[in-house]
Amino acid sequence: MVSELTHFVHGRNVPGRSGRFGDVYEPSTGRIRARVPLADRAETEAVIADAEEAQVAWGSWSPQRRARVLLRFLQLVEPERESIARALSAEHGKTVADAHGDLQRGLEVVEFAAGIPHLLKGEFTDNAGAGIDVHSLRQPLGVVAGITPFNFPAMIPLWKAAPALACGNAFILKPSERDPSVPLRLAELFLEAGLPPGVLNVVNGGKETVDTLLTDPRVAAVGFVGSTPIAEYVYSTATAHGKRAQCFGGAKNHMVVMPDADLDQVADALIGAGYGSAGERCMAISVAVPVGEETADALVSKLTERIAGLTVGASDDPDADFGPLVSRDALDRVDAYVALGVEEGAELVVDGRGLKVKGHEEGFFTGASLFDRVTPDMRVYREEIFGPVLSVVRAADYEEALRLPSEHEYGNGVSVFTRDGDTARDFSQRVNTGMVGVNVPIPVPVAYHTFGGWKRSGFGDLNQHGPDSIRFYTRTKTVTSRWPSGVKEGAEFTIPVVR
Numbered sequence: 001m002v003s004e005l006t007h008f009v010h011g012r013n014v015p016g017r018s019g020r021f022g023d024v025y026e027p028s029t030g031r032i033r034a035r036v037p038l039a040d041r042a043e044t045e046a047v048i049a050d051a052e053e054a055q056v057a058w059g060s061w062s063p064q065r066r067a068r069v070l071l072r073f074l075q076l077v078e079p080e081r082e083s084i085a086r087a088l089s090a091e092h093g094k095t096v097a098d099a100h101g102d103l104q105r106g107l108e109v110v111e112f113a114a115g116i117p118h119l120l121k122g123e124f125t126d127n128a129g130a131g132i133d134v135h136s137l138r139q140p141l142g143v144v145a146g147i148t149p150f151n152f153p154a155m156i157p158l159w160k161a162a163p164a165l166a167c168g169n170a171f172i173l174k175p176s177e178r179d180p181s182v183p184l185r186l187a188e189l190f191l192e193a194g195l196p197p198g199v200l201n202v203v204n205g206g207k208e209t210v211d212t213l214l215t216d217p218r219v220a221a222v223g224f225v226g227s228t229p230i231a232e233y234v235y236s237t238a239t240a241h242g243k244r245a246q247c248f249g250g251a252k253n254h255m256v257v258m259p260d261a262d263l264d265q266v267a268d269a270l271i272g273a274g275y276g277s278a279g280e281r282c283m284a285i286s287v288a289v290p291v292g293e294e295t296a297d298a299l300v301s302k303l304t305e306r307i308a309g310l311t312v313g314a315s316d317d318p319d320a321d322f323g324p325l326v327s328r329d330a331l332d333r334v335d336a337y338v339a340l341g342v343e344e345g346a347e348l349v350v351d352g353r354g355l356k357v358k359g360h361e362e363g364f365f366t367g368a369s370l371f372d373r374v375t376p377d378m379r380v381y382r383e384e385i386f387g388p389v390l391s392v393v394r395a396a397d398y399e400e401a402l403r404l405p406s407e408h409e410y411g412n413g414v415s416v417f418t419r420d421g422d423t424a425r426d427f428s429q430r431v432n433t434g435m436v437g438v439n440v441p442i443p444v445p446v447a448y449h450t451f452g453g454w455k456r457s458g459f460g461d462l463n464q465h466g467p468d469s470i471r472f473y474t475r476t477k478t479v480t481s482r483w484p485s486g487v488k489e490g491a492e493f494t495i496p497v498v499r
């Protein structure tokens with residue numbers, strides 16, 4: 001049966017009124033699971049109005065009282081981990097084990113955000129001038145919005161919502177229309193945890209919904225994660241309407257493999273980081289850069305062996321290494337990129353196309369593909385494929401290997417595998433990307449550091465989670481005060497300076 005999803009506004013599940021819906025699929029079977037309402041401008045404006053009203057009281061709560069709601073939320077999620085992971089896996093297509101990881105990485109940011117009172121303390125200088133003290137405080141922005149992608153339907157909404165709420169804002173989430181059930185459930189749990197109605201609203205929708213959030217003057221800031229063209233659009237539209245914006249986009253993450261690296265470790269790392277979640281991760285490794293022909297030959301042979309042992313299956317198959325892609329469009333796009341690579345002259349070592357999973361013939365499956373001898377001029381190298389396709393670009397030496405990720409238009413994550421400390425350090429210092437792994441294939445920073453790519457992987461000045469999230473979700477007020485107030489100095493006509 002196809003269920004009809006709702007919005008979540010003022011603590012209630014609210015049916016859509018626009019008359020427009022999107023289909024939510026089960027990628028393993030190709031069946032439609034649910035219909036999600038797509039909010040129009042009027043519906044979205046009503047959501048904003050509700051959040052604006054709710055924020056006033058929430059913003060006046062003490063930071064610790066707000067943090068308690070997050071702590072309670074963490075407790076309420078505990079017994080639901082399995083059911084959330086299963087719902088997430090069914091709508092997204094990633095395995096249940098991977099869906100647990102998606103939720104867990106989100107919860108880690110909620111844990112971080114529960115400690116935000118400590119980071120909201122502001123600064124104080126006594127006796128900055130004669131009898132004058134100066135203090136600065138961080139105040140919430142008001143209503144902020146988060147627009148999130150399909151590929152981490154628990155993690156990214158939580159990365160955005162938790163710090164925003166802990167800082168005293170009301171948060172409006174516009175999740176991906178492809179897998180909105182988990183974000184809706186998380187919002188219900190926040191309500192149960194004591195979040196006042198309206199402080200976290202979920203509005204489902206597409207472009208009209210997003211455009212309303214980007215242009216309505218009551219929304220003070222927008223956090224976005226998704227593909228680069230939309231990230232750029234959201235950033236320019238939001239900032240043109242006077243909002244703060246941080247918008248994270250696509251990626252082409254390289255792994256540089258030095259000749260001294262442990263190639264078995266490298267091959268295992270590449271298989272997990274390249275094909276895990278069917279390559280639908282912004283931190284997936286999609287380009288391997290072995291240094292030297294000998295390293296390249298050995299690596300390609302080890303990868304080929306391992307790919308032959310991979311199991312692709314339904315998302316609830318406990319033996320599957322990865323599941324289907326999210327949609328038929330995604331499947332067609334990925335297969336078309338494999339065909340393009342062949343046309344462009346890359347060597348297709350393993351062709352994953354045309355894979356059928358028994359009992360799931362209509363699912364959106366494709367197997368792992370491996371290209372060797374990819375060159376930087378090819379579109380399969382320059383563009384994000386977002387599927388289980390790994391390209392090997394052979395580099396003659398370290399400097400050439402370092403140049404590849406540094407000069408690529410995307411700059412999300414990069415990794416180097418080596419046993420040499422000098423190389424690792426030099427690489428980390430000089431490479432032109434936002435996040436670096438040394439013998440770590442997916443260098444997603446822990447919650448109390450910040451996450452963000454460079455170049456066309458990120459638009460805006462501040463990163464997600466960690467201390468940057470507090471800077472993003474608050475504004476600083478600085479108070480200069482003199483006590484006792486009765487000091488008599490007469491009028492001053494020049495600007496006050498420190499004496």
Ligand code: NAD
Pocket residue numbers: 147148149150151152174175176177205206207210211225226227228230231248249250251281282384386412453457
């Ligand atoms: P997407 O850009 O299609 O959608 C992201 C969000 O934008 C969704 O909520 C969607 O409804 C909305 N949207 C889509 N088209 C829009 C339009 N024309 N106008 C306004 N809003 C629109 O991205 P996706 O396919 O859901 O996610 C995959 C992409 O996200 C990949 O490119 C991946 O690399 C990227 N991603 C980046 C990061 C990161 O941190 N850099 C993390 C995860 C995913």
